[in-house]
Amino acid sequence: MQLVNLLLFSDKRKNFLLLLTEGPRNIDEILDLLQVSRISLLPHIKKLKEEGLIIQNGEVYSLSIIGNILVKKARPLLDVVSMFEENDLFWSHRKLDSIPFHLLKRLGDLKGSQLLEPGLTHGFDLFPELINHFTGSSKVILLFSYFHPQIPSFSLELAKRDIQVQLILSRDSFDRFSEDFRDTGEKILAKKNASIFVYVGAPLEIPALIAISESALLIGFFNTKGRFEGQYILNFEPRALSWGNELFEYYMGRSEKVCSMDCSDCSSDDQKVSHDL
Incomplete structure (x- = not known):
């Protein structure tokens, strides 16, 4: 449940993890893409590292194996939550x-x-x-x-x-x-x-x-x-x-x-048309 909370109850963590599904990212690139400050993101990075969801290599961050599995499994839920929140x-x-x-x-x-x-x-x-x-x-x-x-x-x-x-x-x-x-x-x-x-x-x-x-x-x-x-x-x-x-x-x-505006169906042969455009 704690891992679920990490994913769902912070937009910064959620967006950060979703960004890393695209591949490793440099911290400056992350801050630019997420439009957040370093000081506001660092506490979230610390929590994700403690739970073993991300790996840090210098200034570059990537998902761990567990993090990659969890985020990909959770992505459909995260997407639908975001969609509902938008409108x-x-x-x-x-x-x-x-x-x-x-x-x-x-x-x-x-x-x-x-x-x-x-x-x-x-x-x-x-x-x-x-x-x-x-x-x-x-x-x-x-x-x-x-x-x-x-x-x-x-x-x-x-x-x-x-x-x-x-x-x-x-x-x-x-x-x-x-x-x-x-x-x-x-x-x-x-x-x-x-x-x-x-x-x-x-x-x-x-x-x-x-x-x-x-x-x-x-x-x-x-x-x-x-x-x-x-x-x-x-x-x-x-x-x-x-x-x-x-x-x-x-x-x-x-x-x-429809073959004619006088009727709404065609012969069985005519109905065997491709539905592809």
Whole structure:
């Protein structure tokens, strides 16, 4: 328990140990990267040395074998704690049971996310973050479990730019799409680089939005009351992009390909398309 306390109950120790997972570091480099003073870090270094978690060789510090094992095992927990601390009010009110358990365990991969509030996105007009980080990509994957009237035109605009587009819609969203924007939908389906899918998995609530380009992940969740408040997290880290792609593939595996806006499924042969972009 004492070792756990050393890891969890001091940001200086935690950040110091995580830094050393990347390799041995000179003390001056450590102080610069952590933005702390030598006098404030020395007591923590002393404790870590006493517990045998780090090794000192002159001015260079590295993890011991025990320290390396402990920190690597604890890293997923440390990451998820950091992620929750970054936007604690947001995460404490999100409905996360839509995330499969194997990805829920790796929620810390979203560490470093930016929280986008409704006011910052101009009331979702189709949020500038989608325009800025997605229209310049060569491939974009999108999931919407609610309907916004700009989804059809945005998806068509991406397809017209020769961007590879995969769009998953909830059943309700697709019904609204096919009823009010049938022509736009048919134009999307006519493009060889674009496809539309309808989620047909178990009727559990799926995230409000998943949008992934080559360099950005934008994701929104419903709150604990099942309402969408227009809040999103934006992340550019490779780990977050990988996590988001795995989440998208989870829903893709429970979706059917749309061949026409008149129906939401294709023949069995047509459904055997690759889900990879």
